[in-house]
Amino acid sequence: MSKMLTIAGKELKTYFVSPMAYVVSTVYLLIGGFFFYTMLSYFSRLSLQFMQYGYQEDQLDINEMVVRPLYLNLSLVMLMVIPMITMRLLAEERRSGTAELLFTSPVRPWHVVGGKFLGAAGLIGLLTALTCIYPLVLALVGEIDPGPTAAAAVGLFLTGAGFVAWGVLASAASENQIVAAVTSFGFLLLLWVISWAAAITDGALASVLDYLSVMSHYEELAKGVVDTSHLVFFASLVFVPLFLAAHLLAARHGR
Amino acid sequence: MIVVEKLTKRFADVAALEGVSFRVERNEILGFLGPNAAGKTTTMRILTGFLPPDEGTVTVDGWHVPGHSMEVRRRIGYLPENVALYREMTVRGLLEYLAALRDVPRRRLRASVDAAVERCALGPVQERIVGELSRGYRQRCGLAQALVHNPKVLVLDEPTVGLDPKQIHEVRNLIKELGQEHTVLLSSHILPEVSATCDRVVIIHRGRIVAEDTTAGLSARLQGDLTVRIEVRGAEHELRRILDAVPGVQTVSLQGGEEGVIRGELRMGGHPAVREDMAREIVTHGLGLLELSPCGASLEDVFLQLTKEDSE
Numbered sequence: 001m002s003k004m005l006t007i008a009g010k011e012l013k014t015y016f017v018s019p020m021a022y023v024v025s026t027v028y029l030l031i032g033g034f035f036f037y038t039m040l041s042y043f044s045r046l047s048l049q050f051m052q053y054g055y056q057e058d059q060l061d062i063n064e065m066v067v068r069p070l071y072l073n074l075s076l077v078m079l080m081v082i083p084m085i086t087m088r089l090l091a092e093e094r095r096s097g098t099a100e101l102l103f104t105s106p107v108r109p110w111h112v113v114g115g116k117f118l119g120a121a122g123l124i125g126l127l128t129a130l131t132c133i134y135p136l137v138l139a140l141v142g143e144i145d146p147g148p149t150a151a152a153a154v155g156l157f158l159t160g161a162g163f164v165a166w167g168v169l170a171s172a173a174s175e176n177q178i179v180a181a182v183t184s185f186g187f188l189l190l191l192w193v194i195s196w197a198a199a200i201t202d203g204a205l206a207s208v209l210d211y212l213s214v215m216s217h218y219e220e221l222a223k224g225v226v227d228t229s230h231l232v233f234f235a236s237l238v239f240v241p242l243f244l245a246a247h248l249l250a251a252r253h254g255r
Numbered sequence: 256m257i258v259v260e261k262l263t264k265r266f267a268d269v270a271a272l273e274g275v276s277f278r279v280e281r282n283e284i285l286g287f288l289g290p291n292a293a294g295k296t297t298t299m300r301i302l303t304g305f306l307p308p309d310e311g312t313v314t315v316d317g318w319h320v321p322g323h324s325m326e327v328r329r330r331i332g333y334l335p336e337n338v339a340l341y342r343e344m345t346v347r348g349l350l351e352y353l354a355a356l357r358d359v360p361r362r363r364l365r366a367s368v369d370a371a372v373e374r375c376a377l378g379p380v381q382e383r384i385v386g387e388l389s390r391g392y393r394q395r396c397g398l399a400q401a402l403v404h405n406p407k408v409l410v411l412d413e414p415t416v417g418l419d420p421k422q423i424h425e426v427r428n429l430i431k432e433l434g435q436e437h438t439v440l441l442s443s444h445i446l447p448e449v450s451a452t453c454d455r456v457v458i459i460h461r462g463r464i465v466a467e468d469t470t471a472g473l474s475a476r477l478q479g480d481l482t483v484r485i486e487v488r489g490a491e492h493e494l495r496r497i498l499d500a501v502p503g504v505q506t507v508s509l510q511g512g513e514e515g516v517i518r519g520e521l522r523m524g525g526h527p528a529v530r531e532d533m534a535r536e537i538v539t540h541g542l543g544l545l546e547l548s549p550c551g552a553s554l555e556d557v558f559l560q561l562t563k564e565d566s567e
Contacts, residue, residue: 006355010344017343097339101400104303104335105356106328254307254324 003107007115012122035073036134039066063145068222071152075159079188086167087181089116094175109249113242117168124160148224155221162237163188169241172248256281256438262311264297271297273462284434286453287442294462295442299410303333332401336412342386346396350403357404375399391422411441427452482550483521488543491517497536503529
């Protein structure tokens, strides 16, 4: 376990000695700010209209109209950012030859896989923490429901962590960083929208496809529905690829 | 200390190693010699647990690969071929990271890194970024990371490639020093390197061991084909005629020097009579024989001959 943390610490530090962490968080927050601004403007215009025409104001729910869609969009941006964060994790070690230092040290494949995952997930944790600025601003000027908001933020982190895990697998499979990034991006996007296919099938297949979709789980979670089936889903989203990646490394370098 | 038994490794359909076996004794420096693509790096990668072998075993200090890869790795310090290091880390950061991964206890981390830095004379650059180091420093940093967990065995893949003569000299001296406390396996395709640093040599070619002996022993093997250095006062064309007439003598080089002295190198059959015949002929033709000295076959000769025989 301590070796896993050593590797995680090193990976996290690597993001910060390169421009990577700064560029990613800046771009991420800028895009997030844009979403936040447009959604909030729309919401305030709508509430103004509601007031003018004397509709019931409490029909407008800021959590439903701003917080939840904001986090849903943020998770979609994460889908695009994460492959670029994770692509180097193992592919670069192989390409540059530092894999020889790593895999001739007494570390087991799951130390490496776990460490790389935790390092990148740490960066995602930081990004998620930074996004809390938007609901905090809302809380200053209005009233938001803290439960669903927290669930949305936790859901964003869980989704991100799941994406990172698949990114680790892609990076373990390929020596080429671009190949790793493109395969993980394609796969994650498919996983995101696989529920669309559920609409044109029926029976067991439809429910399986629906269950596999990250989007449907995240939408539920962001509503504040913290159900074990969602937690099991996110746990498997993380552990399945990590397990596969560890096996891949074990086949290549021994246990 | 290291026992390699019948290692076999294939990549796709190409056999990289075919039944490679050899031993390295405790505190010995063994040279692992072979042309490029002979299987040196593959052997070392298996030995260090980086690659699993298809067949065969390696035993390091009583632990086997595959099977106890972690125990073996703990006992080995490895300098990979092109000294790939984490370029974005500082020298100290890199050494601390790898020491921690190699089970150096936290309280001894600082002391271990200090020792490795001192040993490899990295003091002035220890806070610098690895990617900005000169080739020589990077090589030393590579050696330092191999040493940082104080392993019993050092495996060094081409440790002097790309260094200038002064740096080569320094690294060789360092390796010799290390050989007093560690068992060293060093690969090279450069002969002088091996004869300068190693106690014993294993020659590998096309995935097979073609010879295994002490440096001196290998030279002795080629006594049958002796090289002789001569120095004669006289005319070059005359000497050439005389030498051509003696059976069993093959002229390698002859060069006229100042004051009519010709220096040359000859190769001849091992029988002493050939040398006697040649000396007599030179003297009876009235030339001044100044020197006639056999020089042992160089390791280079052995190497070329062994690898040639094998490929024929």
